[in-house]
Amino acid sequence: MKEIVVGVSVAERAGLLAVRWAAEQAVARRTRLRLLHVVDEAIEASGDADLLLAVIDAARESLAVAAEAARAVDPSLEIVSDLEQGSPITHFEQRSRDAELLVVASDSHGGKRPSRRGVHSLRIAAASHAPVAVVPDIDVSARSGVAVGIDGSDVGARALEFAAGEAERLGCPLIAVHAWDLALMAGGEYGYGVSAFAMDDLTRAAHEVLADALAPLERSRPGLEIDRRVVAGDPVIALADAAAEAELLVVGSHGRGALARFLLGSVSHGVLARLEAPTVVVR
Template structure:
């Protein structure tokens, strides 16, 4: 049986929304839902037994509340609960080794300064081996559409496949966004690799990239409604704008270097820092 893991940091706000989101997807996919709460290792290392006991009791109560939320979504849902102690990043990285999807809550959105939970969601997304859904405390119940960043890359293709599958399953349009952003030089031309390129040429090339990337999706899902958007501008802003009207945003991660698996690319990091909807980061 496939499994969706959700981090249960709190039974309020984004934490509650994350549990509900994960439960709804697990129900739709006939997957098992694993509720995971991590008591930070810093509490145990502090040496205060009463504080640790209180943290463990609070964690059990939070897991019980999360279980009630999941049961309200689907009384027959297969649910297991895990209470862990240690580093939250390490625990969720380990959980991601056997999961199909990892879901965490975050209260970092709308350009506001990150809280500790917001920072944790970024680090969990960077360390995970499977797609991660970061759920903000934003009500998207009245929205439809799955927005996805399309860039023609291999990881972008995986993000597109994830988004198209979700859009088709829900009967919603796919909002395919391709954004390009180059530094203008003069005379309406842009510098790129030492060359001067006209804006019209760049725009046409961007449309070609989008159409090429969508070709397989169109062939596989001919009835899927696709809203194509080619935008000259910052990809983070373009995707965040699309996310404001969508129920879900999907992006690919482009971490670079020797520690690529523990890094997020600038675009995926940017949209997670300005959450406007539940956001999936696909590796």
């Protein structure tokens, strides 16, 4: 059975926000919610039995609090709680194989403030077989819109479909963003600059990429409101700017090669490093 899996750590507000966000997703998708808490293998490796027992007791309490928060979203929601020991990355990777969505928390408050959990969420997102939602401690209740990065690729198309479904569910506009970095084009990285004619050509090409990507969506979801944005600049900054006014950001990840399980593409990595809204990475 497909399910929503959420990592549970309710010691901070972000942990409960992630649980509630995951519960809302499970209700909307009419699927089961799995609460997962992993006691890191380093605790057992310490050899301190009293510490291990204390951590396990705290984990059980966290799961109980998380279950209560999820039931507050919908009392009829089916909830399964798992307490595991070992490598968190390994356990999340295994659970992601049968998940519709994996949800983890981040203690980011927006911008570039680093956090240890932020690094953890990057590793989980890179290893996951399912889309991963990283939920920061940011209030988006006054915002409207689902932002999505468009690049014309197959993984970009999957991200677009996910974002469109969320925009329809939330009853809000889809903010479709296509950005390119001029420094990587036409010798710009060597300081030669870009002529006005080349700039016009690049702008037209960018609009064509966006139009081509959105054409199937316009046919399949004719009632969806779409805000089209073409930005000449760093894609990470363009997407972060769009996310700062949206309630959700969706990006595709282009991790490649033998290390793809452990790496995200540069854009998806960049937006997770500077969270401005709950962000879903689709692979």
